[in-house]
Amino acid sequence: MYILFEGIDTCGKSTQIELLAQKYPDIITTHEPGGTAFGQKAREILLSDSLRSKRAELLLFLADRAEHYEEVVAPNRDKIVISDRGFISGIGYALANGDFDFDELVALNRFALKGHFPDRIILFLTNMETLQERTSQKELDGIELRGLEYLLRVQEHMKESILKLGIPHLFIDATDSIENIHQSILTYLKV
Numbered sequence: 001m002y003i004l005f006e007g008i009d010t011c012g013k014s015t016q017i018e019l020l021a022q023k024y025p026d027i028i029t030t031h032e033p034g035g036t037a038f039g040q041k042a043r044e045i046l047l048s049d050s051l052r053s054k055r056a057e058l059l060l061f062l063a064d065r066a067e068h069y070e071e072v073v074a075p076n077r078d079k080i081v082i083s084d085r086g087f088i089s090g091i092g093y094a095l096a097n098g099d100f101d102f103d104e105l106v107a108l109n110r111f112a113l114k115g116h117f118p119d120r121i122i123l124f125l126t127n128m129e130t131l132q133e134r135t136s137q138k139e140l141d142g143i144e145l146r147g148l149e150y151l152l153r154v155q156e157h158m159k160e161s162i163l164k165l166g167i168p169h170l171f172i173d174a175t176d177s178i179e180n181i182h183q184s185i186l187t188y189l190k191v
């Protein structure tokens with residue numbers, strides 16, 4: 001089973017994935033961008049936000065996704081693979097960042113994933129207050145420096161995209177406690 005943990009920066013994805021990985025060592029945990037050797041190189045370029053072309057940025061995230069699918073997801077279809085981010089980030093950040101068309105982005109991501117969209121998506125939904133509080137605790141990367149309003153627009157695009165695509169999902173209140181969120185996820189995944 002291929003599961004995405006999705007949401008904007010600091011919403012709590014990594015914290016929850018770490019809890020699951022500790023409890024269920026057989027779960028394969030990974031992330032985008034940077035889940036492969038190629039992806040690590042792509043991640044450096046992408047997080048520096050140094051590309052002039054928004055299309056170049058999109059295509060580099062798609063190349064990371066294609067390599068990640070080939071190297072990490074496809075060989076483990078018989079296991080539980082949880083990825084910290086995936087194509088919903090791809091669509092959400094691109095829609096908030098430039099004049100891209102939703103259907104075009106879906107087609108490009110379908111191509112990168114060889115038609116294999118995730119089986120489940122868990123989307124963490126945060127708010128401005130929590131976003132301000134948590135981003136103030138960290139050094140922001142180039143994409144995060146586009147601003148908190150940008151990130152909240154990304155979040156809206158993520159939510160709309162999941163609903164439009166009809167992929168089975170769970171929306172999480174990212175402002176809830178770590179333990180409550182953990183229990184909600186265990187119940188949803190029936191683990």
Ligand SMILES: Nc1ncnc2c1ncn2[C@@H]1O[C@H](COP(=O)(O)OP(=O)(O)O)[C@@H](O)[C@H]1O
Binds near residue numbers: 008010012134137181
């Ligand atoms: N439910 C929560 N309540 C309070 N703080 C949280 C919660 N989940 C995560 N955090 C804290 O918020 C910060 C970002 O969490 P993280 O899991 O790294 O988010 P993401 O992976 O989505 O960027 C970390 O300092 C983490 O300890």
Ligand SMILES: Cc1cn([C@H]2C[C@H](O)[C@@H](COP(=O)(O)OP(=O)(O)O)O2)c(=O)[nH]c1=O
Binds near residue numbers: 033087094
């Ligand atoms: C996977 C992906 C991520 N991104 C962005 C989201 C993040 O700002 C950045 C990845 O940084 P990362 O540190 O992995 O995210 P987080 O801060 O949530 O731990 O790249 C895209 O713009 N498009 C994509 O397709």
